[in-house]
Amino acid sequence: MGKDGVEMGMTEREHIEDADERAAWELLGRHQSIEPSFGFAERTLRRLHEQVKPVFWKLPVFRWASAASLCAILAAAGWVRWEQARQAQNVLVYVSAQEDRLEDFDVVASLHELNGGSQL
Amino acid sequence: MLRVRDGDEEAFRQLVERHQRAVINMIYRSIGDSWEAEDLAQRVFVQAFRSAKRYRPTAKFTTWLFTITRNTILNEYRRRSRHAAESLDAMTQRDDGETGGVQFADARATDPSQEASERELQKHIHAAIQGLPEAQRTAVILCRFEGMAYEEIAEVLGCSVSATKSLLHRARESLKEKLRGLY
Numbered sequence: 144m145g146k147d148g149v150e151m152g153m154t155e156r157e158h159i160e161d162a163d164e165r166a167a168w169e170l171l172g173r174h175q176s177i178e179p180s181f182g183f184a185e186r187t188l189r190r191l192h193e194q195v196k197p198v199f200w201k202l203p204v205f206r207w208a209s210a211a212s213l214c215a216i217l218a219a220a221g222w223v224r225w226e227q228a229r230q231a232q233n234v235l236v237y238v239s240a241q242e243d244r245l246e247d248f249d250v251v252a253s254l255h256e257l258n259g260g261s262q263l
Numbered sequence: 264m265l266r267v268r269d270g271d272e273e274a275f276r277q278l279v280e281r282h283q284r285a286v287i288n289m290i291y292r293s294i295g296d297s298w299e300a301e302d303l304a305q306r307v308f309v310q311a312f313r314s315a316k317r318y319r320p321t322a323k324f325t326t327w328l329f330t331i332t333r334n335t336i337l338n339e340y341r342r343r344s345r346h347a348a349e350s351l352d353a354m355t356q357r358d359d360g361e362t363g364g365v366q367f368a369d370a371r372a373t374d375p376s377q378e379a380s381e382r383e384l385q386k387h388i389h390a391a392i393q394g395l396p397e398a399q400r401t402a403v404i405l406c407r408f409e410g411m412a413y414e415e416i417a418e419v420l421g422c423s424v425s426a427t428k429s430l431l432h433r434a435r436e437s438l439k440e441k442l443r444g445l446y
Contacts, residue, residue, distance in 0.1 A: 166446035167439040184279040
């Protein structure tokens with residue numbers, strides 16, 4: 144019997160005919176075992192909890208989907224804002240053009256009046 | 264195991280407590296690193312819990328568990344071969360005769376000279392086991408330390424019974440040469 148308490152079974156003993164081989168095999172049984180450290184089972188359970196139930200928002204697919212959705216929302220918001228600004232700008236340009244035309248009309252009318260014309 | 268398959272954590276804890284020593288020691292004897300043995304053993308049990316649904320009661324539980332253990336060890340070998348330099352550095356730091364806080368099962372030697380010669384003997388046996396090719400080493404560990412039958416070892420290794428016997432025969436011859444002068 145080895146120091147570690149590993150005893151060789153009878154079937155093995157019968158199979159090893161060479162005395163040296165048998166002695167080496169016996170000696171092998173003296174290889175010391177190690178003991179699990181205190182709380183090994185608890186740590187294993189804790190590890191199991193950390194790994195077995197992955198939180199759904201930590202799944203790679205979900206992470207990619209949320210990142211893509213966020214990008215889409217930002218892009219849409221940007222586009223809406225840009226479109227609003229463009230329309231506001233268009234209105235300003237239109238109003239300004241209208242004002243210019245009215246002004247031009249007034250100038251032409253005044254000039255015509257000065258010239259004493261009657262065509263307008 | 265059937266309770267574990269239904270997600271019973273208390274049953275899983277009992278299962279870990281019952282088999283932790285065997286799994287840790289199989290890994291320790293395979294990779295020769297007491298520090299990593301526990302970490303890998305935890306991975307084995309987590310994997311066993313995850314794969315519990317695939318377990319068929321027709322197979323002996325220890326055979327199934329040791330198959331997972333062997334696969335985990337093989338993955339560790341692959342990981343180490345990818346990061347060879349890194350692992351060697353870590354192992355050199357750890358293997359300076361220290362056990363890294365891991366307790367050995369037996370500490371009866373009290374006389375310093377006896378203790379030194381015992382440590383030397385342990386080193387030689389450890390080196391002899393480490394020097395075996397992976398399949399031979401696994402066969403030896405399962406046969407010599409776990410007392411498994413040839414049929415069960417064959418199942419773990421995924422080979423025939425005659426191939427297992429051949430592996431063990433070659434391993435014994437190799438160990439005889441490596442341990443010559445110590446017995």
